[in-house]
Amino acid sequence: MPIHDLGYRHWKGEWTSHPYRWWVITRQGIQLLMKRRRFLVLMILSAIPFVVRGAMIYFATVVGASAPFLKINARFFEDFISQQMFFAFFIAIYAGAGLISNDLRANALQIYFSKPITRRDYVIGKLGVLVWFLSLPTLVPGLILFLLAVLFAPDTAFLREHYWVPVSVTAYSLVMVLTFALVILTLSSLTRSSRFAGINFAAVFFFSQILYGILSGILRSRRVAWVSLGNNIEQLGDTIFRIDPRYPSPVWISVVVVLVIIGGGAWVVHNRVQAVEVVR
Amino acid sequence: MSAVLEARNLSKWYGQVIAVNGVSFSVDAGVTGLLGPNGAGKSTLMKMIMGQLRPSQGEITVFGQRIWNNYPLFARMGFCPEQDSFYERMSGAEFVSSLLRLNGYSEEEVSRRTDAALERVRLTADRDKKIAAYSKGMRQRIKMAQTVAHDPEVIILDEPLxxxxxVGRHEAIQLVRDWGREGKCVVVSSHILHEIEAMTGNILLMHNGRVLAEGDVHQIRELIDKHPHNVHIRCSDPRRLAEALVGFSDVVGVRFHPEGNALTVESRQPDAFYDRLPGLLLSRGIDLDELTSPDDNLQAVFHYLVK
Amino acid sequence: MRNLVKPVKTIGLLTLDTLFWSKKTLFIAAVSLVIVGLAVLGRLILSFSWIRVPFTPEQVFGTLMATAVIHFLVTFVTLFYGTALISEELEGRTITYLFTRPVPKPAIMIGKYLALVWISSMLVIPTILVSYLVLYLGPDTTRLMRDVGTLGKDVGIVFLAMLVYGAFFSLLGAWLKHPILVGLIYAFGWEGIISYLPGFTRKLTVTHYVQSISPHADTASAIAMMIGERTPALESVITLVLMAAFFLASASLILREKEYVLEQ
Structure with a gap:
């Protein structure tokens, strides 16, 4: 009678990595943040404009109210996402400021990189957390609002006329989400203090706006709108939604600024994330 | 005369977790070892003694006075915290002197005391080096320097070793013993029995937030010795070794592990057992590969005592 | 009271040393330089005779003061330092060293606060002075001398604003575990929105009192003042000082009574 070994057996096959290791980091980050009551309150607050816009669609299409602000067109969706920049700003700080800085402070990178995780996995994993939470108040409700508008519409005219809007909603949301995510991740990777990263993010955002205010005043021209982070995002939003850009500065400059922020941010984060940091 | 430190029905809880549970004790001058495994509540207790945490229930007094928000008492107390945290940009001397200034000394006095404290922990040569560049042992020693620089009467040391x-461990143990001999009230925590034994015979044994036993460490030892002590031996000829061991009355059991050329011996007198083992091995020409005792850790001691 | 002076000074110097060499200070200095850079730009434009300049040095200086310095730099600097005073000691777990010395906890708070005011002044006031000189210096010094009073007023207002904001953010830092988000909502939300509302509510902002004594009629304060009267100058100054004292006293009280459990 053959006797089988029922004990522990070593894996004799080939060690292979699967391409979704970053998801472990993303999932863990999402779970950690979901446990924070204040963060959940912030997320719930960010859903209020969505409810209001949903009601507006209902009144405009089902009830037939015809006030100018109830016009459901491309600008309606663009305005919604632009408005959500307010919440995206706070969510980025809450969710993103400590993402890397806390790991740096706790010397946790050594632990991460003692596992079969590459630097790219780590960065994508952390970015995933931000993309997830920043998409929740922008991309997700934007698409749902479009779906509601289609479903509530009396005929298919709206869909025929605005079939491209979901693509625009996705593109504009991604511009905002990726820009915010990379800026806060970059700042988080440059310090061991989440507070420092958070305040710096606010400083970048507000100071660039103030810089625009002063420069446009001194130069008597709004063509310098591209110095403001928020203006660039809005400028791209207008273009993506086929609306006349709100600033006279060239759109290509905004494209370049946003690409530099995203690309440069990714490069900085990737280089800052090291298993061992020699500080002395 | 009342004791230097006195706790009455002292408890501390964090939400649902009880860290210290109805503890009462009194400590006088001399060295007292606070012994317990990780998570026993030693650090919480020390922080309450130092007025860093407010008791959830009960009371703790130092020199008969409540400690919470009683800042003048800190002139008579020194605390070496467990955490490895410093003003990293400062040098060792700057660190000690900055904290001494808070005791209200004049600049000359600060300078004199800084020199003395650094000398005492043997950091004079590295006094101007940034703390960030200190080794772990040096960091522990600079913490001890700031603890005693103002010559306190009560010294609380949380896991100082x-x-x-x-070498550093030996020196630190000597320092603690010296402070005890100088008549200071020293409370020192550790989860390693040998460390505490080397510093003092007087211990407070903590487990799960309670004081399990207090008094002379030898009494605790005896208590432990009443229970058979397991020793795991891996050697070239376990059966011949067993043959020699079973002749001794303290050996109450032998178990073989054929797969590892090893045996486990149960002895009621571990000290006597360890004394005779080298002779037995040498006289029989048996090679010793490994000697471990699963009972020789604090958890096993507590296991016995709780039973 | 005399017992407090020495520990306050020691804590102040200790904090100053930590703050001075921090990355924060470097970052704030960089932002201050950008503001000076804006003044340089304004001056260049004013100097080019071929540009028809629609504004004067005092207008540029007024805009810089109202928007970049008071609304941004002062808030930003005090938010940065104020929230860090206690939080950084807690995060670094160094607060134990201060709390186990024979020093009353309010002295620790006051010492740290004074360090904040000192270093903030060292960064912000030179920014104002250099910007002023850049914009006004020239062969004709009459304008420079004429507006020195305005400059003095600006420095005073900025100092007062730093006293109040510094105390408020110190309070947040001593009180809350994560003071940043609340600080940002207060600084750029509450202060930005409530000060433009009519009625009594705007009196619950620091901005209102600062605008009431500001010598510059920038757009923001003009809008604010259109919907409500200015508070008289003396009353504004007294209110600002009282606010600072109240916030600092509250911060000291919280530091004394709160139990700080350090993370392991």
Whole structure:
């Protein structure tokens, strides 16, 4: 009678990595943040404009109210996402400021990189957390609002006329989400203090706006709108939604600024994330 | 006369977790070892003694006075915290002198006391080096320097030997014993029995937030010795070794592990057992590969005592 | 009271040393330089005779003061330092060293606060002075001398604003575990929105009192003042000082009574 070994057996096959290791980091980050009551309150607050816009669609299409602000067109969706920049700003700080800085402070990178995780996995994993939470108040409700508008519409005219809007909603949301995510991740990777990263993010955002205010005043021209982070995002939003850009500065400059922020941010984060940091 | 430190029905809880549970004790001058495994509540208790945490219930007094928000008492107390945290940009001397200034000394006095404290922990040569560049052992020693620089009557040391090399450990143990001999009230925590034994015979044994036993460490030892002590031996000829061991009355059991050329011996007198083992091995020409005792850790001691 | 002076000074110097060499200070200095850079730009434009300049040095200086310095730099600097005073000691777990010395906890708070005011002044006031000189210096010094009073007023207002904001953010830092988000909502939300509302509510902002004594009629304060009267100058100054004292006293009280459990 053959006797089988029922004990522990070593894996004799080939060690292979699967391409979704970053998801472990993303999932863990999402779970950690979901446990924070204040963060959940912030997320719930960010859903209020969505409810209001949903009601507006209902009144405009089902009830037939015809006030100018109830016009459901491309600008309606663009305005919604632009408005959500307010919440995206706070969510980025809450969710993103400590993402890397806390790991740096706790010397946790050594632990991460003692596992079969590459630097790219780590960065994508952390970015995933931000993309997830920043998409929740922008991309997700934007698409749902479009779906509601289609479903509530009396005929298919709206869909025929605005079939491209979901693509625009996705593109504009991604511009905002990726820009915010990379800026806060970059700042988080440059310090061991989440507070420092958070305040710096606010400083970048507000100071660039103030810089625009002063420069446009001194130069008597709004063509310098591209110095403001928020203006660039809005400028791209207008273009993506086929609306006349709100600033006279060239759109290509905004494209370049946003690409530099995203690309440069990714490069900085990737280089800052090291298993061992020699500080002395 | 009342004791230097006195706790009455002292409890501390964090939400649902009880860290210290109805503890009462009194400590006088001399060295007292606070012994217990990780998570026993030692650090919480020490922080309450130092007025860093407010008791959830009960009371703790130092020199008969409540400690919470009683800042003048800190002139008579020194605390070496467990955490490895410093103003990293400062040098060792700057660190000690900055904290001494808070005691209200004049600049000359600060300078004199800084020199003396650094000398005492043997950091004079590295006094101007940044703390960030200190080794783990040096960091522990600079913490001890700031603890005693103002010559306190009560010294609370939370795991002071953690991270020290054997030489540093020996020196630190000597320092603690000296302070005890000088008549200071020293409370020192550790989860390693031998460390505490080397510093003092007087211990407070903590487990799960309670004081399990207090008094002379030898009494605790005896208590432990009443229970058979397991020793795991891996050697070239376990059966011949067993043959020699069973003749001794303290040996109450032998178990073989054929797969590893090893045996486990149960002895009621571990000290006597360890004394005779080298002779037995040598006289029979048996090679010793490994000697471990699963009972020789604090958890096993507590296991016995709780039973 | 005399017992407090020495520990306050020691804590102040200790904090100053930590703050001075921090990355924060470097970052704030960089932002201050950008503001000076804006003044340089304004001056260049004013100097080019071929540009028809629609504004004067005092207008540029007024805009810089109202928007970049008071609304941004002062808030930003005090938010940065104020929230860090206690939080950084807690995060670094160094607060134990201060709390186990024979020093009353309010002295620790006051010492740290004074360090904040000192270093903030060292960064912000030179920014104002250099910007002023850049914009006004020239062969004709009459304008420079004429507006020195305005400059003095600006420095005073900025100092007062730093006293109040510094105390408020110190309070947040001593009180809350994560003071940043609340600080940002207060600084750029509450202060930005409430000060433009009619009625009594705007009196619950620091901005209102600062605008009431500001010598510059920038757009923001003009809008604010259109919907409500200015508070008289003396009353504004007294209110600002009282606010600072109240916030600092509250911060000291919280530091004394709160139990700080350090993370392991």
């Amino acid at each position: 953690a991270g020290m090399d054997p």
